[in-house]
Amino acid sequence: MGRPRLTVAALAALTVGCPAPPTQPAVGPPAPPPRPALRGGVKVPVPDGWAAQVGADGSLRAGPPGHAVLRIEPRPGEGAALPTPRALAEALKGALHESRFILISETKQEDASIIVYLITPRGRNDAGAAGESPGMLGAKRIGKDLYACSSIPGASDDEADQAALACAGLSVPAE
Helix, strand or coil, X not given: CHHHHHHHHHHHHHHHHCCCCCCCCCCCCCCCCCCCEEHHHEECCCCCCCEEEECCCCCEEEECCCCCCEEEEEECCCHHHCCCHHHXXXXXXXXXXXXXXXXXXXXXXXXXXXXXXXXXXXXXXXXXXXXXEEEEEEEEEECCEXXXXXXXXXXXXXXXXXXXXXXHCCECCCC
């Protein structure tokens, strides 16, 4: 039972602790069309116009050119630890100390759990307040593997929604 908690905590840390994206485009060419792939031929259905790049650590960052908004981290052999949307939300809330968490939507599929949320500074109740931060946190199981998905700070509402769709749509094409 300790392994699922570790995975959920790591997913929350991925969102809260992920540094802001660089202001300059990543060095090197973007992934070639039609869609980028992670190790093992996993396909990521990113929106038209988005670029993707696999990092040295095996994670993938995707988003509009020069502005990564989605990070996907492969976790080989951890598919059995797929968290529920509620577990994702609770882990993220637990990682937030000076912020308020608002759950916008949650998706639970047989092999995917995803939440879209808004984080605001404590004491701010009005929409559009300075410091609002939309985001998404999710996990997708493909076979025995788990793919941890999170938005990168600075994503817009629409980009967080697009990141959630990309995470839910991860697949391995039939050979």
